Amino acid sequence: MHSLPDDRTARAKIRDEALRLFGERGPDAVTVRDIAAAAGVSPALVIRHYQSKDGLRQAVDEHVTAVFEAMLTRAVGTGDGDPLDQAALPTLAEAMAEFLPADSPIPSYLGRLLLAAGPVGTALFRRLHEVSKDALAALAQAGAADTGADPDVRAAFLLVNDLAVLILRPQLREVLGVDPLSGDGMQRWATETLSVYRTGLGGNTDPT
């Protein structure tokens, strides 16, 4: 990422197609020949640029992580204006919808990254848990929420609720009839989650 002449043609295209295919089917189900064909190059060129398939996977990992990190800082950065409102917590999916094109392969790849065993996914998950804990603490300090008896678990609970939309996107789309990362789907999802976060599931919570 330093001083290479230009990332312009074949090399970047290989990485982008790999990102897309990895996100769709998972790295194990994608062959070097698949990637080469999708990028319109020969399999040998893929290896020539990235040494190995695993090298390519690492390059995609780093690229996706970098994009996501930039997105994170921008997302929490914008929260400074009105630091804590209803939208301060479930911003992960919303940030993706805002900063990425609707057909971006990054959400899918991120979902796989978080699921796969490995240092990258683990670090990413831990990072997100920290962000979640910080957000919860900020909400609590502002009196907009309570950290609960077990702040670590509560933050993890909030986090996985957000990640579920990434990880189970195909299944949710199948069952709900709408892509949970689309505008409409996010609206419906956010409404319900915020409702629960605000007042719980409802019902006769207090016998007044």
Next chain:
Amino acid sequence: MHSLPDDRTARAKIRDEALRLFGERGPDAVTVRDIAAAAGVSPALVIRHYQSKDGLRQAVDEHVTAVFEAMLTRAVGTGDGDPLDQAALPTLAEAMAEFLPADSPIPSYLGRLLLAAGPVGTALFRRLHEVSKDALAALAQAGAADTGADPDVRAAFLLVNDLAVLILRPQLREVLGVDPLSGDGMQRWATETLSVYRTGLGGNTDPT
């Protein structure tokens, strides 16, 4: 060797080892030779009994689905005593902890089944969503909860909160320092989720 019921044959052992390995690494990362070695038999015998690796995978799918289905009916069956209390909803993980040994490979395999694209996982997810919807409706009818403005989405929300423990178990264990499917972990997780389900995240919910 011979005293046990006729389920500890080589055939069953192959299936059980396949279930375990598939759950640990995913079917694509497990070779027929791996399974054969784990079961103490030859690779040829694996094929002889199940025709193909995919046939074995289907057999494991059916076995896991059957076990899970039995678990589901027993779990909702026990709910008849005191039909709806605090424990009526997030029973999925608890049912597993109750009906399965602590080191059972079934939760992991189920998690993968729900994530993988394919008819079995899709059907399973749809089935669970129905169960979740029914449970929510029952809670609502008893006045213990509200179906919300969007019952389908609310039921899906509750479902994925439960599934997250299955799907993200390694990551949660890593971050929280406790297996969320162990007794201790489930206790902590259930406490927080029920707290949120009951009253929301807390804080100054109304600006009096």
Next chain:
DNA sequence: CACGATGATAAACAATTGTTCAGCGTGGTC
């Protein structure tokens, strides 16, 4: 004892996959 039936195996086969290697075309420079 012979003898199938049963259950299991070793060895080979064919296809796939990651990777290497020798070389080809093209464009800039002397």
Next chain:
DNA sequence: GACCACGCTGAACAATTGTTTATCATCGTG
């Protein structure tokens, strides 16, 4: 023109993997 650096490729290689085939051992039974 000669040359050479560079981006790229086609074909081959080696390892892995799912699967087949031909064979072996064992055991209850005539």
